[in-house]
Each structure stands twice: as C-alpha cells, then as structure tokens.
Amino acid sequence: MLGRLYVTLPVSFSKNTSSSARWKAYCEPKDFNPQNPSIFISPPASASVGCYKFYLYVALKNGKWNCVSGNFILLCNPWCSEDAVHIPFEDQREEYVQSDSGLLFMGTATNPISRPWSFDQYEPGVLETCLNLLQVSPLHKKNKRRDYLKRNNPVYISRVVSAMINCEDDCGVLKGNWSKNFKEGVNPSTWTGSGDILKQWAQSAYKPVKYGQCWVFAAVMCTVMRVLGIPCRVVTNFDSAHDTNDNLVIEEYYSETGQKLNHTKDSIWNFHVWVECWMDRRDLGSEMNGWQVLDPTPQHRSKGVYCCGPAPVKAIKKQHIDLVYDIPFVYAEVNADVYAMIVSKGKVLRVHKDTERVGSLICTKAVGFPRPQNITAEYKYVKSHSPALSSRSSTPSDISTLSRDSSSGMSVFLTLDESPVAGAPIRFMVQVINKHRVAKMLKVHLNAQAKEYNHSPSDTFWEEHGVIQLAPSEVKVMKQQIFPAQYEDVVGDDMINLAVVLEDMANEERVLASEEFNIACTELSIEIPDESSVEINKDQTATISFTNPFTQPTSGVLTVTGAGLMRSKMHYRMPTLSPGGVVEQRVTFRPYMVGSRMLQATLSFTNINTTIRGFKMISVES
Template identity: 75%
Template sequence: MEDLLIQHVNLEKSENQERHRTEGFSSSKALVVRRGAPFRVSLQVEGRPFNPSTDYLMVKVMLGRLYARMPVTYSKKVSSSSWKAYIDPQDLNVHNPSIFISSPASASVGRYRFQLCVISKGGQQRSAFGKFVLLCNPWCREDAVYIPFEDQREEYVQNDSGLLFMGTAGNTVSRPWSFDQFEPGVLESCLNLLQVSPQHQKNRRLDYLNRNNPVYISRVVSAMINCEDDRGVLKGNWSGDFKQGVNPSMWTGSGDILRQWTESAYHPVKYGQCWVFAAVMCTVMRVLGIPCRVVTNFNSAHDTNANLVIEEYYSEMGQKLKHSKDSIWNFHVWVECWMNRKDLGSGMDGWQVLDPTPQERSGGVFCCGPASVKAIKDQRIDLLYDIPFVYAEVNADVHTFIVSQGRVVDHSKDTERVGSLICTKAVGFPRLQNITGDYKYIKSPTSTLTSRSSTASDDSTVRRASSSKGVLVFLALDKAPLAGEPVSFTVKVMNKQSVAKRMKVHVNAQAKEYNNSPSDTFWETHGIIQLAPKEVEVVRQQILPAQYEDVVGDNLINLAVVLEDMANHERFLASEEFNITSPQLTIQVSDESSIVPNKEQTATVTFTNPFSHMVSGVLTVAGAGLIQGKIQFRMLPLSPGGIVKQRITFSPTMVGAKMLQASVFLTNMNTTIRGFEMVFVNRA
C-alpha cells in the first residue's frame, strides 16, 4: 500500500483573512488571524488519499518555546478557553483535507508556528509546518477587547486615517494623520516592537504568557513608543532645534516612522512630540487588534508637585513670567484603548487612558496607563495605573499671581480652565466629538472664546483676591483668529463703585509654544482710561498680520491685560491664550463616483497665500491605500493673495474610505498649511 505524503499546506490566506477581518494586511506575507475564531488550512496529499478511519491527525501550535498540542477531532464544537483543531465531517475531501484551528479568546498575541502531523497505521508519521500571526479580536464576545458596535470596530480598529485635534479649546485645529496600519512593513514593525521590548528580552517565556492580556500589552507598547528606557520608536524633542532629525510637525503618518525604526535596527526616530507619540501608539494598538483612538486634552496640567494646583505669574505690565515648574500645555494628546479591567473589579471596563509621551515614570519606566476613564471621573486615585497623574491633567486648579517688585500684588483662582475640552474624532465622520463628560462632571457650559478674568462675577469659579475690589476686567477675542487677518479683541472694564477711577492699562502679547512658557513680548500697548462711577468702558484693539506673522508661525499667542488703579495701586488681570489658524488647502477629486482600485484618478490641490508677504515652499501629497509613498512638488515664490493649483494622479489599492492629505511647508516661515479630502474607493 502506498504511503500518504503531505506535499503542501495551503494557509487559505485570502479566505481566512476575509473571515477574520484582516484582509487589510494582504501586503504581508504572513497569514494574519484573530484569536477566538477558527481558521482553515488544507493539506495537499500524495501517494494515497487521507483515510479518516486509519489516519490520525495532530496539531502542535508554538509561540516561542510555549506550545499547545491537540488531536484533530471531527466535532466542530470549539472552546473559548483552549486550542482546538477539527475537520468538518460534512466537507471532507480525502485528497485535500481541510483542518480548522481555533485559538482561545485569551490566546497570546504574536508570531506562531504550527506543525501538522499525520500518524498512520503502523506508526508512520508525516509532518508539515506553517506560520501565522495571531491578533486580538474585538469581534469576539469572549475577548477582553470586545467592543459591541460594528461602526466602532470599523473606526477604532480598521480605519487607517484620522484627525488629531490641536490649537486651543476655542479654536480647534484638526490635523489629518495616516495611521498606515495596513501599509507594507507596518505589521512587522509592530510585532517587532513586542520582541524588542525589555520585558521580552528579560524573560521571553513570561512575556509570551502575559501577551494574552491587553493591560499588559498596552503598558509594554506605551513604554516602547518612547525611547527613554529602551530601544523605543521615537525620541522626543521640545527644544525647537530639529537639525539632527525631522521636525515633529512634518510627520504626516505612522508608517514612515515605524519603518525607519525597523530599518535602522531599532534606533529611535528623531523627533516626536505628544501628538506623534500618541498617533504612532494608536497605529500599533490597532494593528494588534486592540480598539484605540487618539484623544486631545485642552489646557492639560503638568502638576510637578502633585498638589492639584498650577501656579502662573505675570508682571505688572502683563508679561507672563517663567516662575513655576508647573505648566499647562495648551493641548496634550494621548490615546484611549478599549478593554476589560478584571484587575480593577467591576465598573472600570471600557476606555482606558494610555500616554506614551515621556513625562513621569510609572513602575520605574516612562509610560502611563492604562488608567480607566471611569476611575478618573470618579476620583478613584487608589486604582492602577497612574490615575492621580491623569486626574491632575484634567482637573487641577490654576492660581494666577501678579508680581511687582518681587512681591505678589494680586491673586486669583480658576477651577475651569484645565481640561476645558477633551475630544476625539467622531465615529464615521471627519469631525470633533466632545468627550469631556467622560472624564469629569461638567458644572455648566461656558463660552470657550470668553477669556479668564481675575475678578469675574460671583457665580464664576474665578475668584477675586478680596471683596473690596471694585473693578472687573474682561478680555475677549472678537472671533477665532485667522492667518492674514488682524487679531481683533475687546477689553471691557467695569467700575462697580460709586467713585470715579483713573486706570493704567497695559496689554501684552507673547508668542508661545503649546507646551512651554511664552517668549519675549512682541506686541504691547499702554494707556490710561477714566471711569465714571458705575461706568463700563470698552476698548477695541487689533494686532496686525505684519506684527505677528514673523513670530507666531505654528505657535500660539499669550495675550494679557493688567489694569492698575492709580489711586490705590490695586491690579486686575485678564488673559487669553489662542492660536491663529491657517486656511486649509483645498483638494478637489475629479469623478468621485467612479473611484475603484487600480484605476488612475486625478485630483487638484489648491493653495492661496493668506500672508502679507511672498511665500515659497514644498507641497507633499500622501494617502494610505491611494498613493505609494509620497508625492512632492517645489512651490515657486507666491505673492500675497496668489493662488497655485497642482494636479496629481493616484491609483487606489484598497477599497473603503481613504484619506488623501496634502501639506505645504512654507520654508521662509517655518509654517505648515494642511488639507485633506476623504475618498471612497468602491469595489471594482
């Protein structure tokens, strides 16, 4: 009788990846499947047919040196807690038998090998080998990362583009970002990240065992995105000097960063800031199958001494001073991942904060989280991980002092500025979703364009230094500032007393980076106003484009007004930090209804110079699933108000909603203008 020989193992890649919703990883050579669900492999046999009565099949699945061995049964009943292999008796082809391998919903994530053995009568044994990548499964109810709505799984796992929100709470800017999780090499980089981690290098067996738990995985990834303690992906730089690498503002997606890291033998990529760290982490988590979204906290407190108080100091002329180690970032970006938290007890499942930007150590390592958002809202600072730090980021009070000749002459407190807006991209739409209420109990809605005042009304949380003060001062922008237009604002002064007052008025503007104290004053004005008893005086001011364009660029402005009562020398402060938004590039895609894979399409990118002087720069166009790599064009000098149009061609490779994004880096201003257009690629 002829021997049974295994000629070939077919991993049935396209069928399995469609069933496991991993078809986006088609550029990878590996079979990519999700835990908690069976996948099919088929044997091509030679010699004689497979005989289910006399031939016995065994499967051995290996992750590093860990393994599970199981007989192949003829029962389709699988277990959510153990490995299982079976043949469907209704669909047995003796020349090409199919074996289904099913992993538990708590299997470890990673690169697996498997061995398929056929043991025949007489003890003859034939083996074949294969490989697969196993990811978490948010479609599986038993998986700790199960998220119950399909539109959320599409957004938080499958969507390869998104928006990062920056600027200020009153004037948010949406920056397009390409997560690139299905681009060539990205899956491999994310799996390599787990292998390069200190946890894996220290104890491979324990690391593989722990990779069943998304809490563990997320802490490893949070630490590995920065390079402070390990061979992590990104080096942070907030100095303003990026000559040794790439300005963080220039990155448009995660793929370039992850590939560069892998190709450099895991040397950190230079440079990242908070939104880059967060966006790259979002890519890694989505690749690993853990639902993830990027979140922005506006007016994010960095409370260095953990007293939930941020101190700010101003001079009597309205200049913000660098007197405190505490700081408030105009925005800070982190991620949330969706998972069960059995380690915390009931009620703490769902979204968890993870912050890969290196700020504070957690367990001796620069990482943060996962901190349950529900625990942050409920002030459960006794729970793991890093809840006190995140709680302070969204809840600290701001104490503001005016200093004159080395002594404090005014003090006020603001309990609403920190964490004034926490947001993420909406599910299925390119717009902002306000999630502040997930983190904190909202007292009452407040206008985001009306500024803080040290002497606001009694029902405000901004308190007067003493009840004897008889003057209120408010500072308000007339509208959200736009590049190329004057910054118009109003100072309103109210005399609450029955005596006339003579007041010195000092208005001061300083450029600032989102995460730093302001630099020197670039614009100021001083004057004196007379206030009759109970009078309200309104002063309108403008900062002209020519006065701010050279200093602001991608930075923000700290604007402050200090009033001094010339009779008793009492001071009163109001301040506002704001960004000046640049108009977006416009992208017009021709014949949008007929976009299908592998068919050349055209689009036109239009840029209008909004500035009061000539500009020149480089236009870059990119789009995961639409364009391989990037297309760049050098832009000739363009006069104020001038318009340039650039026609581009692209050939989509993937179906679904894809983001075409463009940016112009203005070399003579160190400023980037961006735009994006969502393109829907239909099946051919």
C-alpha cells in the same frame, strides 16, 4: 507553539463549540486529504497575542507519518464577546480598529484645529514591526516565558506598548524633542502618518526615530494598538496641566505690565495628546471596564519606567486615585487649579484662582465623521452642558478667561471678537468695570507674546499702554487689534498669550485678564473630478489649490501622500505667490487598496514659520 510554550491537541471531525476555553482544531471529513489537509484552528479568547508556529502530524494507514508546519499570527478580537477587548458596536469597531486614517486635534479649546493622520496599519511591514515591538521590549528579553504568558491580558500589552513608543528606557520607537533644534532628525510637525516612523525604526535595527512630540507618540501608539486588535482612539486634552509637585495647583506669574514670566516648573500645555484603549479591567472589577487612558509621551515614570496607564476614565471622573495605573497623574492633567499672580520685585501683588481652565475641553474624532467629539463629561463633572464643542463658552464672542474678582474694586474682561485667522487682524475688546461709587483713574497695560503649545511665552512682540478714567459704577469697553504685519513673522504655528493688567492709580491695586489662542490658517483645497468613479488600479487626478492669506509673498514645498492611494510621497516646489494669489497643482495617483482612503497635502513655507494642510476622504471601489 509560542516561543517554547506549546499545546498539543487532537484534530476532530466535528466543529465542537461546547467550550471556548481551550484550543480546538477540526476538519471536514468529506474534504479531508492527508497529503494536503485543510485544518481549522480555534484559539481560546484568552490566548496570548503573538506569532505562532504549528505542526500538524497525520498518521497514515501504512504506519508512516506526514508532517506539515507553518506559522500564523494571533491578535486580540474585539468582535468576540468573550475577549477582554470586545467592543459591542460595529461602527465603533470600524472606527477604532479598522480605520487606517483619522484626525488629531490641536490648537486651543476655543479654536480646535484638526490635523489629518494616516495610521497605516495595512501598509506592508507594519504588522510585522508592531509584533517585533513586543519581541524587543525589555520585559520580553528579561523573561520570555512570563512575557508570552502575560500577553493574553490587554492591560499588560498596553503598558508594554506605552513604554516602547518612547525610547527613554529601551530601544523604543521615538525620541522626543521639544526644542526648536531638529537638525539631527525630523521636525515632529512634518510627520503625516505612522508608517514612515515604524518602517524607519525597523530598518534601522530598532534605533529611535528622531523626533516626536505628544501627538506623534499618541498617533503611533494608536497604530500599534489597532494592529494588535485593541480598540484605540487618539484624545486631546486642552489646557493640560503638568503638575511637577503633585499639589493639583499650577502657578502662573505675570509682570505689572502683563508679560507672562517663566518662574515655575509647573506649566499648562495648550493641548496634550494621549490615547484611550477599550478593554475589560478584570484586575479592578467590571465597573472600571471601558476606555482607559494610556500616554506614551515620556513625562511620567510608572513603576520606574516612562509609561502611563492604563488608567480607567471612569476612575478619573470618580476620583478613585488609589487604583492602578497612574490615575493621580492623569487626574491632575484635567483637574488642577490655576493661580495667576501679578508680581513685582519678588512680591505678589495679586492672585487669581481659576478652577475651570484646566481640562476645559477633552475631545476625540467622532465615529464616522471628520469632526471632534466632546468627551469632557467622561472625565469630569462639567457645570453646564453647552451645545457648543467647548464646555466653557458657547460662541467665540463669549470667550473670556481670568477676570472675575469680587474682592476687587474693579473687574476686567478680555474677549476676542472672533477666532483669529491668518492674514486678518486679531480683534479683541477689553471691558473694564468700576464697581465702586467713586471715580477711578486706571493705568491699562496690554501685552502679547508668542508661545509654543508646551512652553512659557517668549519676549513681547506687541504692547499698548494708556490711562483711562471711569466714573462711579461705569463700564467702559476698549476695542483693540493686532495687525498681520505685527504677528506673522513672530507667531507662525505658535500660540499667542494676550494679557491685560489694570492698575488703580489711587491705591496701586491691580487686576489681570488673559487669553491664550491660536491663529487658524485656511486649509488646502483638494478636488477630485468624479469622486464616485475612483477605482482600484486606475489612474486618478486630484487638484490641490492654495490662496495666499498672508501680507507677504510666500513660496514652499507641497507634499502629497495617501495610504492605499500612492506608494510613495510626491513633492512639488511651489512658485512664489503674491498676497491673495492662487496656485493649483494637479496630482495623478493610482489607488491600490479599496475602501475609504485619505489623501493628504501639506504645504511647508520657506519664508514663514507656518505649515498649511488639507485632506480629502476618497472611497475606492473594486
């Protein structure tokens, strides 16, 4: 029985495998005991997901009946070739269904930063909470029978989960917050896993947990889908377009001196995180089988509800925008064009079109390895197949963005010397080319602003202005740097928007180059004395060390957690550490689950808006 739906079937004394389309039950004749029977129940591959009740009736020789009842939970089965979520490779089933830890990728396309995450699907109570998520959804409350019947379809299940991860239309799991005011809840950056979020939601009688942002929504959905047996992976789209007017164009505005302006509702997030789930699309045809985009972040209404997908990745690449679900929205996120404009007194002085920036890198965690896998080519036709992770540049020194403008008499290129690291100067160079055969006198304006990954930049924190002279056809390179003391108190975990505007003093013609980048922090180091001897229910010791890379003293709180390794989080107050100083913290834990486990450490500073993380994969033996 599933709710009030039921099926009655005889128990046979042979394992009949002739048909997998019906419910079957059998027992071994030699082992049959009517007082304590062992019965094997075999559901069809198309059976609905849920918590079932069963009743077993045995007719005894004396004319009486013996009745046994119980419960079992039925999930999707990616190992079954007839199941709509069947994924054919064992290493992918291990990664996308069984693995309870992973990496989320953030930062920028040219400098992706990995963030460890614990999916926690084996933690106590998580399975029950994920099943209850289906029970408290509006579709179940509206029509229980219809909901139960449709739970045999992963397309339907995934849409229900996508809507229920956010709380905008229902009693969903998470409340989004993209402000900097998290007083009524938790800063999204402090979450380290899905278990705490799902448990808090269940224990509060399904009141939304505060707060989440895109990577939190996606990671929690990944947990729920894996629990339900649907292969799932977390995907990051770098330079993700948020096209509010559906014209596939993102407009950006800059002042005459290179300051980025907030003049439009359109935006480009430095990164946006969603999930992909693996399933057959029997509603669309076998050519659309495979990975499907689902986005639980509440930014798009699909049939009136804040959810997105499942949109076949193959349909996005082939531009089949007439198919369901939400393909045009996802297509714009990875393919919109960018128009960067220099404006003055309401007048547009210059427009530059960039067709490669949006969706410049789409990646997920590689199967079996703690590194990103570039899947950009699965979404769009990339022009070149560089061996590097990013599809736009092969090395950090080759990075350049807005610049090339053949209609202008001058060109400008803005290039970072290397990926910026906390505690070191940001070094970059500006290359100016005079394409005319006459000398030019140019004004040069350099501007740096801090920005959150999903917002327009804040006020300028660094700028330089000057005048240079170029001979006919001359190329001039100017080297610049921004020192740590100039950016540490401003940037923190935020990005930097760096722009240069050239102005031809003879005709007031202008050209623009810009780059948005993140500043990487050194990770916490985690060492285990003898990694080959970690055993279940046996005390182990880890040493966590940190070297202060900043130009000022730091202090903070170290938090250590690990699903299957420790029952609860451990917190340690770290002493004030001088620049360049080193501190170590010994942590004792007792593993309670075998297999590959992730030990996480997070150091949150009290005087700097930065969080440093580290993780260690530990193999626990029985």
